[in-house]
Amino acid sequence: MxxxxxxxxxxxxxxxxxxxxxxxxxxxxxxxxxxxxxxxxxxxxxxxxxxxPKGGDIHHHSNGTPYAEEFIQNAINDSCYINPFTYQLYSNREKAILQGDTSAVLINTLLQNRPDKKDSIIDNWSVRNYKENNRDGHDLFFSTFTKFDPAFVGYESELLSEICRRAAADNISYLETMIAAPNINDSIAKFADAGQWDSDNRALLTKLADLYTHFKDNNISKWAKANADSLDNFYTRTNKHGIDLKFQTYGLRISANQPKIFGSLILAFETATLSENVVGVNFVAPEDNANALKNYSTHMQMFGFLHEKYPQVNISLHAGELVPGKGSVKESDLKFHINEALKTARAMRIGHGVDITGEDNYEEVLRFMNKNGRAVEINLESNEVILETNTKDHPINAYRKYNVPICISSDDEGVLRTNLINQYMLLIEYVPDISYEEIKSIVFNSIRYSFLVENDKSGVLKKLKSKFxxxxxxxxxxxxxxxxx
Ligand SMILES: [Zn+2]
Structure with missing residues (x-):
């Protein structure tokens, strides 16, 4: 009626x-x-x-956004080797042997002899058919990235160009893409002595201060310059198809070596100060990994420390991408991640934020986000696949209730085989009574809460207004x- x-x-x-x-x-x-x-x-x-018009996609990963088909083509071009059972890719035969894989074969030969293997590769380099194949979405999702990595490295600009082309076709005007230059983290890791860290009982901030000096003395700024130059090079060589493109760079959270993680974060922060194309830093890899969970508070203090050193660098953090039963999550892990990301690490935006209602005093956390303009980047399809959330248990309405600024993003368009349009379709399923005005304000949030510098931001906002x-x-x-x- x-x-x-x-x-x-x-x-x-x-x-x-x-x-x-x-x-x-x-x-x-x-x-x-x-x-x-x-x-x-x-x-x-x-x-x-x-x-x-969909404004910006401000939470997505450069390596998770291309499609498996693009990686397969790159692997063929480079005559890569692939394990025909695990679908692990190697840039050449020597790399496969070095990693103890004697079953790897030339991908070109495999696909010539067994064209049907292309489908198997796609099903292992993305979550396509994961339900039909009885695969766990969480485990499959996180396993894909290392498998196709040799077909990402070296093709950054080509893949970014295709990402921009698709975004322009989908009426997106701004992309804030998470990306890191390859190999540089490995170069600084040699200065990270995990042994000393574990036996050092001094206060964490004292240890961080010493470690910071140690990395500076070992010329981490030189590596940051190389990192910034690499990212600037990717940027320049990318055909942006009219998209306003910026990067976030990141550290990896799952190593057991804490000095190595801290080094990767110093590198990320310094890089952000050296390139105008890098507008923020993030922290990636599964938050529910055992090492990531065990050291979560230490990591947040690392961010807090670096925020004091580099206050101009914007921080967005994957936080609260947790549900009981996935990864190594315990009930106690659900109580503080978002709060610490906001208050200790000084994150301006929260990625995912799925476990918010399990946090201690979660209403206070939501009020803090509302009062201080801290946005949440909601990735509905990613959450469905990785965390098995659904319309009944996703906390989007808790964020709405407290007027926390919401952005809708895609996370990993290629691995998830989706796009931003589908995220808005899902939004209607999750919030059936949502009004057009609210959707429009969500779209505008993706620029308002982006890390664009003010001048650029007002230009992109103006364009978005006229597009609407x-x-x-x-x-x-x-x-x-x-x-x-
Ligand atoms: Zn993400």
Whole structure:
């Protein structure tokens, strides 16, 4: 009944539309009425979200966004070796032997003799068919990245160009892509002595201060410059297809060697100060890994320490991407990650934030986010595959209740075989009563809470505003025409 009434109201409003130019708020209102009338029609809704400007995608990984098919092509071009059972890729035969893999074969030969193996590779380099193949989404997802890595390294600019091309086709205007230059972390790891760290009983901040001096004395700034130059080189060689592109760089959280992790973070922070293309730092790899969980508070203090040294560097953190039963999570892990990411590590944005309602005093954490403008980057499909969340247990409505700024992002478009349009489709399933105005404000959040410098941000916001005006005009015009042909 409600649907019929909305439809009638929409008919009346559209047929009464005067020929004069509508104001911005009238356009938005009419688009909202139309949106309500198609909310239950998936094909109309998909069309609507495809056309709708989507602002930025500010949480996605450069290596998780390309499709397996692109990696396969790169591997063929480079005559890589692949294990025909595990689908682990190696840049050459020597690398395979070095890692004790004597079964690896030339990918070109494998695909010539067994063309059907292409499907198996795709199913192992992404989560495609994971349910049909009885695979655990969490374990499969995290296993893909090391498997196809040799087909990512060396192809960064080509893959980024394709990422930008697809984003432009999907009406996205800004990408904030997580990326790191290969090998440099390994170069600084030799200065990271884990033995001394473990036997040193001094206060953590004292240890960090000494370690920081140690890395500086061993010329970490030189490596940061090389890192920034590599990223700038990727940036320059990328065809952006009209997209405003920026990078976040990152440290890896799963090593057992804490000085190595700290070194990778100093490298990331310094790199961000050296390149205008790098607008922030992040922390990646599974948060529910045993080492990551055990050292979580130490890592947050590392971020806090580096925030004091480099206050101009923006921080976004994967935090609270946890559910009981996945990875090595214990109940006690669910109580503090988001709070510490915000208050100790000084994160400006939280990636995922799925376990928020399990945190101690979670309402206070949500109020803090609201009051201090700390956004949450929500990745619905990623959460469904990796954490098995669903419309009933995902905390998106807790964030909405406390007016925490929400952004919708894709996380790993290629590995998840999805796109940002599908995330908006899912948003309707998770929040069926959501209004067009709220969706629009979520889109604007993806620029407002981005790490663009103020000048760039106001330019991108202005462009987004006019894109919305065009989009709404088109929606209203199409409906006028369909009502009065
Ligand atoms: Zn992520």
């Amino acid at each position: 409600k649907k019929i009434l909305t439809l009638i109201l929409s008919l009346i409003l559209f047929s009464c539309a005067e020929k004069k130019d509508l104001t911005v708020s009238e356009l938005s209102e009419k688009t909202g009425i139309y949106f309500n009338s198609i909310k239950d029609d998936p094909s109309e809704l998909k069309h609507f979200f495809t056309k709708m 005006e065009e989009f709404e005009k088109e929606i209203v015009k199409d409906n006028d025409q369909s009502k009065n042909p």
